Amino acid sequence: MGGLLPRLPRPGVVTAAAAADRVVVLGIRHHGPGSARSVLAALDELRPSIVLVEGPADAGPLLEWAHSDDMQPPVALFAHAVDRPGHAVFWPFAVFSPEWQAIRWAAEHAVPLRFCDLPAWSVLAGSGVRHVAADARPNASPAARVPDGGDAEGSGAGASGTSGPARRVPVGDAEASGAGASGPARPAERHRPDVSTGSAEASDPNIGAAPDEEIVVADDSRGDPIALLAGAAGYDDPERWWDDVVESRTGGLAAFDALTEAMAELRTVVPPDSPREAAREERREAHMRQAIRTALKDTDGVIAVVCGAWHAPALAGRLPPASADIATLRGLRRRKVALSWVPWTHSRLAGSSGYGAGVTSPGFYHHLFTAPDHPAERWLTAVAGALRGHDMPVSTAHVIEATRLADTLAGLRGRPSPGLLEVRDATLAVLCDADPVAAGFVTSELEVGELLGRVPDDAPAVPLAADLTVTARSLRLKIDPQEKIVDLDLRKPQDRAKSALLHRLLLLGIRWGTPTEPSRQSTGTFGETWSLRWDPELAVAVAEAAGWGSTVPTAAAAKVADTARTSTDLASLTQLCEQVLLADIAEVLPEVLQELDRRATHDTDVGHLLQAVPALVRAVRYGDVRGTATDGLGELARQLVARAIAGFPSAISGLGDTSAVTMRDRLDSWHAAVDLLVRTGRGEPERESWFRMLAEQLDRTDVHGLLAGRIARVLIDRGVVPADEAARRLAARLSVGPTASDKARWIEGFLSGTGLLLVHDRDLLRVLDGWLTALDPLDFLEVLPLLRRTFGEFAAAERENIGAVLADLDSEVRHDAGELPDIGRAAAALRTVALILGGGR
Structure with a gap:
């Protein structure tokens, strides 16, 4: 075995009878407040000599920090592969997690404590399959999973199981501490989910599957096994049954025995999802039994085992021969890992977050555990405070009435005490006046919440x-x-x-x-x-x-240097220059500039130049703001402008619609950048050369109308072409051209962005109005979408002003033609309107 397993006893050293007499298995629901209270009551009654908790066996050295007063849940054990840090696993704990309370109890009573599940080095080594579990509530949809066959390095069972950017899926039980790497929860654990896991690629902040993995929905025809128990008890809602029978109980060993017996029956009728899942569960339970055997050797007292209820039947009673478990564990793959504690949040425990452990209301569960006396009254008081924070008029009388309603609903529904459903209904009906928006404040702020844990400063960390x-x-x-x-x-x-x-x-x-x-x-x-x-x-x-690197500045500088060497895009290199100055790591700027200069020398694509210059000029400006020397950047920007001037005339010939839109957008950002460069005291000669070159393109007929119109507008706005030329050039453009749609594209390029020119230049508006009204019906239908898109970009005030100017133009036309309104014919209509409005005759 090469030291893979910790202190395995020889077969036969520990008798099965000894295990049955001294081992007490406490089957729990992970993150269940009722289970946590029951575990504490059972431990006080048992006074065990050692406590085993379902968790990664190699995380034992981190347990000493769990005893610190500076450790405040929610927190998570975090393990990542040393050779691939993005390949990682989390084991979250809340204050209401039974495992966490067992850890704290052992510390307070000076009782030895060990994790007993598969170690993280085995979890992250993978087993060749990766699963992703669906929402872990009892009424959740079937598990979503990746088909078998992933590799152990990136998509094995040791990999995570949340989601990609397009779809986030909660993770249930896997191969570590009840939820190691990735597997779906065992049937019962879809109701009592194990802790969550996740992995991520460096380029993606979202935890998720590799892009080439296909997530499909498994066909789980068995349904939810917990629903079998709930149905036998006469419940139609498995979640409510679990809350009544387990979460609302006051504790006692008898309850654990009954739950273990129920799970044993379920295990006989609910088969595993697949042979591979069955093998994974066998390895986990074999490792737990071996940990029990080791504890039996090391102590003569009672051994308490805190684990997910689904595993309880496999650990309770007489242990099978050790030789079978050793054979099951033989050949486990190993990977070098690093473990640490990290802060966690309630929202990341919530199944609704898409990366949770199936706890739909962690804030409410926290309340149930920390306020066991009068939980409904205390909860509704907190709800009233939250609603008052949103300026809602909630009084003490409202709280009293809501409490009475919650108690009444619990009695009508046959529940021992008001649960989450009852206080929700009472909140909505009494405190929120049936307003679901107001009730939503309660859900986000109290039921889920954003409580952030804290880890001691001296705890191991990256x-x-x-x-x-x-x-x-x-x-x-x-x-x-x-x-x-x-x-x-x-x-x-x-x-x-x-x-x-x-x-x-x-x-x-x-x-x-x-x-x-x-x-x-x-x-x-x-x-x-x-x-x-x-x-x-x-x-x-x-x-x-x-x-x-080990510090933020050195790591950022090293990452930038590597990105500069491997980048193949001129625009991305100029953006990198901008980011370097923003991040104040100017020591790496010479290396980036060297790569940028080399790339710019060989890149002859004018589109790339137009795209690259704005970021470069912004970098010059940011350098000025921060006091960084950017002379090299300014000179390089001037060189790129000169090269763009030389190549632009040929680059705009024969472009299609899509390419013309892209070039138009690049031109807009380019002109803003060149103006900014001049304001920094550089580039004035280059800007004058640029506009002279643009003026030479005005009368070309091989340029796409969108670009031609934009060039004309830029030259008019910059004063290169007189403003009184606008109407004449528009009239000339509208008088020629193959189709009405080509003319409409020229108008779009000329006018898009702002309509102030039409407001202030009546001649221009008159030419446009005359052309539009003279179109035949078919041409009008063809150009209407283009014109609607153009005018839709204008601000509402601009469109209103254009309409007012058009009305004035229409009045002028009618007056010049002698078409004055006939007041006599309109008098009858005016009298009728006056009667309707109550103004008399």
Whole structure:
């Protein structure tokens, strides 16, 4: 075995009878407050000499930090492959998790504690199959899974199981601590899900399947096994049955014995999903039994085993021969892993989040565990406080009435006490006046919540994560799961340092912050606005980025240097220059500029030049804002402008509709960039040469109408072509051309973006109106979509002003033609309208 298993006893050393007498198995629902209370009551009654908890066996050294007062759930054990940090597994714990309460009980009573499930090195080594479980509630849809045949490296069972960017799927039981790498929950555990797992690729902040894996929905004709027990008890809702029978119980060993017996019956009638799943479960349970045998050797007292209820029948009673379990575990693959504690959140435990462990209302479960006396009354009081926070008039009388209604509903439904369904109904009916929007505040803020756990500073962590934590704390950036908008003034050193940190994290693929549109408080180019939100799975991105360096600045610089060497796109290189300056890692800028200069020398595509210059010019501007020397960037930008001037005339010949739209958009950003370059004190000669070149393209007939119209508009706006020329050029363009749609494209290019020119130039509007009204019906139908798209881009006030000017033009035409309104003919109609409006005759 080469040391793969910890201290395995020889077969026959521990008798089966000894195990049956000394081992007590406590089958629980992971993240169940009722199960947690029952575990505590059972441990107080048993006073075991050792406690075994379902969890990765090689995470034992991390248990000492679980005893720290600075460790505040929800937290998660985090394991990742050293050679591929994105290949990772999480084991979350909440304060109401039975496993967590068992860990705390062992620490408080100085009782030895061990994890007993397959170690993380086995989970992350994979078993050649990857599964993704569906929502772990009893009434959930069948499990979604990837067909067998994935590889152990990236898509094996050790890989995660959440989702790709297009679809997020909660993860149930797998190969670690009840939920190791990826497998779907065993039948009963779809109701009592094990802890979640996940993996991610470096380029994707979302935890998910590899792009080439197909997720399909399995046909689970068995249905939910827990529903069998609920149906036998006369319940039509398995979730409600579980809450009544398990979560609402007060504890006692008898309840665990009854649950183990029920699960044993279920295991005889509910087969595994596949032979591969059966083999995986056999390995897990074999490892747990071996851990029990080792504990039996090491102690003479009672051994308490806290595990998922589905596994309880396989661990309770007389143990089978050890030789069979050793054979089952022989040949386990191994992978070097690193383990640490990371903060977790309630929302990531919720099945509705798409990356949860099937706990639909972790905030309510937390309340049930921390407020066992009068939970309904205390909960509804908290609900009233949350609603008052949204300016809703909720009084003490409302709370009293809602409590009475919840008690009455529980009695009518035959429940021992009000549960989540009853307090929900009472909240909606009494506290929210049947307003589902108001009730939604309660769901998001209380039932789920965004409680973020905390990990001791001295706990093992990825070096990059430790540096990030220290840096964020020094900059007073709070790591918080709640979204927060932060305005930064780059003239202040503290804000500039915050900006640099967030940009460095973006370069590393750690999307803690997302740039947003500046708020009203921002100060022009000196201001930035960020949306900050910390998701627990960012720990995977941090672990992946740790391969670039042990601190955020060094890791970002190394990642940039590698990206510059491997990039094949001129525009992406110029954007990288911009990002380097934003991240304040100017030491790597010479290397990026060298690669950019080399690439620009060989790239003759004018479209690439047009696309590359804006980012380069923004980098020059950002350098000015931050005080960074950017002379090299400015000179390179001028060179690219000169090359674009030489190649532009041939690049715009014979373009199709799609290419013309792309070129038009690039021209718009290009002109803004060139203007910005001039404002920085560079590029004035190049801008004049550019506009002279554009003027030479005005009368060309081989240029797409969209581009020709845009060129004419740019030259008029810049004063290169006199404004009084606009109407004449429009009239000339509309008088020639093969089709009406070609003319409409020229109009779209000329007018798109703003309609102020039509408001202020009546001659231009008169020419356009005359052409449009003179079209025959078929041509009108052909150009209408193009014109509607063009005018649809105008602001509402601009369209209103254009309509007013058109009305004035129409009045002028009628007056010139002698077509004055006949007041006498209109008098009868006016009298009728006056009567209708109550104005008399």
